Amino acid sequence: MSGREFFTTRTVAEALAGFRPAHRTPVEEVALPAALHRVPAADILSPQALPGFPRSTVDGYAVRAADTYGASEGLPSYLDLLGAVRMGAAPAVPVRPGGCVAMPTGGVIPDGADAVVMVEYTAETMPGTIEVTRPVAPGGGIVRADDDVAAGAALVPGGRPLRAPDLGLLAAAGVVSVPVHARPRVTIISTGDEVVPPGTAELAAGQVRDATASALAGLVIEAGGDPVVAGIVPDEPGALKDRLAEVLPESDLVVVSAGSSVGARDETAGAVAAVGSVWCHGLAIKPGKPTLLAECGAVPVIGLPGNPLSALVVFGQIGIQLLWRIGGCDKPPARPNVRARLSRDLASAAGRLDVIQVKVVDGVAEPLFGPSALLSVLTRADGYVVIPEPATGLDAGVEVDVTLYS
């Protein structure tokens, strides 16, 4: 039980910039209704122009704009009503000089017309004759056949999770399935002789139920991954190494939550080093220093601290970014956030990133302290404040950005 030094300690900024495994999930085709928040591997191009035909944006009359020049309340233009366009149908008649055709919003512009005058500026003074009291410019009241999207242009960009409105544009273009990155399979391994499954009704002395795996699974889902909770490995020499070798071939990312004792942490580091290459062991973050980052073959492995709060903080800062990238997204979606005034001074060490859980009440962020062994801090917190590496603290009263839990 020695005060063992961490080796190759890195800052969070260094880890985000430098630990960038090349591994990406393969591309698969999914149907549009299942594509929400999935990440297209490349720009999705429109097979055709949208809307695909010149379309009226107003209720009114399709006209030749020149026929309305100079029209006013005092000196209206009078046009012959030649017919009406029905929704979803081709126009039956063209517009000839001196004529007009009644148009619903969204109807097809008839040949010969180059504008639609709004119904508000017209009156049918005699049956078959439309009085126009305002001029309309050529193109007025019309979207052209390719105004929304040109044929072959990108409907949505690659590398960005699909949003709800994107699904609408894809549907409009007739794209009913999309090639997207497979959800990264994230294997979650817990370790520790004291750790038992959540379903354990009665605990023996010293036992704790596995909290970290359930919480990590939730974070993985939020970041577009597919969690595989792989159970609890006992603190036996070789057990973790064997389990790692077993799960690596079926994983895109492996997360190991270490036991909380120094011995258990050493065991994790040894097991990971035996099957891959350790990038750093020790991260300048509080809480969460005993973190390990490694690559085992193509697959990144994160060794998290045994303390659940620390583990979730580190996964939030490092793992989520990594997970999005493995899933083909280099710019993860923004998180909900709010500005608030800090209720008290917060100290930090230069070169270390601090993550402080806070409650936000009436625009004031109140830090929640207590032993980091307590899990309930995370459920009582509304979010967290980050003190970045260069800062040595934050003063009471300053405005801070609170990243909110959701």
Place this chain on the structure above:
Amino acid sequence: MSGREFFTTRTVAEALAGFRPAHRTPVEEVALPAALHRVPAADILSPQALPGFPRSTVDGYAVRAADTYGASEGLPSYLDLLGAVRMGAAPAVPVRPGGCVAMPTGGVIPDGADAVVMVEYTAETMPGTIEVTRPVAPGGGIVRADDDVAAGAALVPGGRPLRAPDLGLLAAAGVVSVPVHARPRVTIISTGDEVVPPGTAELAAGQVRDATASALAGLVIEAGGDPVVAGIVPDEPGALKDRLAEVLPESDLVVVSAGSSVGARDETAGAVAAVGSVWCHGLAIKPGKPTLLAECGAVPVIGLPGNPLSALVVFGQIGIQLLWRIGGCDKPPARPNVRARLSRDLASAAGRLDVIQVKVVDGVAEPLFGPSALLSVLTRADGYVVIPEPATGLDAGVEVDVTLYS
């Protein structure tokens, strides 16, 4: 084709405050791994205290604090090493005065001990004797059996979607299934003779594929609902009324996207009025004025504008709030947002809420204009700016809150 007035027009603020149907989904039991973002119907109480036993927060030695009083580098305390606690096991020996027991982080505090001194302030100078060079106060290095959660106390509150860390705390307490509100079933009906399904490969003149239903389904999923895309109803007298009557019994919320012509809008209003009670017809929002809110029996119905962009804006301002509430959540999760400076003046009318799509580049919010008939605006936008009802516009250069899409 008359310039028909909207009746009972309301502001968005009035609708959010006043249109509050009492309908809530029933409660169902779901397993913990499936409970992410689900809404507990009531506080979930802990069946037992957590951690459930007094636990060490450090690696070190369990002691009687009094035995370390006055200890220093120059004048250490010397304690007999009586044994070691193993992770996940009951302590084998108590701590008697003048003695100590080796402790891993997370181990059970032995009887007789009231503190744990950190290993950093100790040395085993002789086999069986521990030198302590700093005093520790009673309770130091220990979390008590109920420090995290007391037996019977709330683990997580009712009415708030479960977050990833909540799942961890529930797992720690042995709660492996939770009573949550059922996901609201949201039936999405499209109308319009011009509207055809997204899978239609070749469009006839004037036809458009249904964009709104796919995008709405995505928004519904994001707000915790279960979308049921119920297809396209033609503009035939009675057709929509019949379809409404059919779907209402299996729905928690019905959304109708109207055809885009005035006639189609009137048809929607008539059909809804025939099966329920209209709360407002016309909303002071741009885009999105031709919106209808109604209650049909217990089930709220939203009639959305035919224009897809307007429909999505209105559903984002009104429908999402309603949907969360039906699903048991009165305080929907916050959305990501960013502050940015407006690149140009924006005009608005007092008493109307305006929603403006923007791109954000280097801290500058650039409004995206163009006919509201264009869908691609939503995929090009990074988010939107709201001009609230009292304002008559925003000046170029002011700092605005941009709600970001995700």
